[in-house]
Amino acid sequence: MASAKNFLKDDEKDAVVAAIRQVELHTSGEIRVHIDDRCEQDAYQRAVTIFEHLNMDKMPFRNAVLIYIAVKDRKFSIIGDEAIHERLGDGFWKEISRQLHNDFENYNFSIGIINTIETIGKELIKYFPNIDELDRNELPDDISFE
Numbered sequence: 001m002a003s004a005k006n007f008l009k010d011d012e013k014d015a016v017v018a019a020i021r022q023v024e025l026h027t028s029g030e031i032r033v034h035i036d037d038r039c040e041q042d043a044y045q046r047a048v049t050i051f052e053h054l055n056m057d058k059m060p061f062r063n064a065v066l067i068y069i070a071v072k073d074r075k076f077s078i079i080g081d082e083a084i085h086e087r088l089g090d091g092f093w094k095e096i097s098r099q100l101h102n103d104f105e106n107y108n109f110s111i112g113i114i115n116t117i118e119t120i121g122k123e124l125i126k127y128f129p130n131i132d133e134l135d136r137n138e139l140p141d142d143i144s145f146e
Contacts (some may be wrong), residue, residue, distance in 0.1 A: 004035040004145045012110035013143055019114045020141045023121030028128045029084065030064040031117055032056060034144045039070030046070070047077035047144065050146075057081060059138060063128045067100075067113060067119050069070045077098065087127045096120065 008016065020031050032054055039046045047068035051057060056064035062083035069076045078097055080088065096119055101111025 002071055004071050007030055007069070008113075008143075013072075015110060016079070016113050016117070016143060017141050018129045019117040019121075023117060023124065024141065025118050026130050027121065027124040028058065028063060028130060029121075029124030030059055030139045031120060031124075032064070032139060032144065033067045033113060033117075034069070034146070036068075036070045036146050037072050039075045041089050043068060043070060043075035043077040044079065045074075047079045050144075051079055051081075054139065054144060056139065061128055063124060064139070065124070067116055069113075074104075076104070080120075084124065084127065088123055092123070097138045 016033055020033070023029075023031060034050045034054065036045075036046070047066055050068055051064070051066045054066070056066055059081065063083040065078065065080045065084060067076070067078050076097075078093055078100065080093065085093070096116055099119075100112050100116050103109070103115065
């Protein structure tokens, strides 16, 4: 079974980071991907902890999104901060989670993550377009691991 660090091949990691960077060129929103080996609690609760640990809750427009994955326990959660969540609602997060679940079941790990980033990105761009003087890439685009 794969560990967090080798869940994706290097070129797949690069493609995920490139997808994040491409989206963030057009929005003030921030997207992060975090991969753990294990999640001994509810994936949503762990994602909230990671969200705060990565300072995603400190973004000025409250529009950061975390894609959290626990490889060995086969869990994941996608969470958005309050401003993006208010605009999209529970139905959006359930649908995008269902799509990622289907991709993971079909072993389309990197493609599923990239599709999720792009789908979230379309919404971030619609509701939080890049305003040059206000937007800075405040969070790293790389995948974080624990």
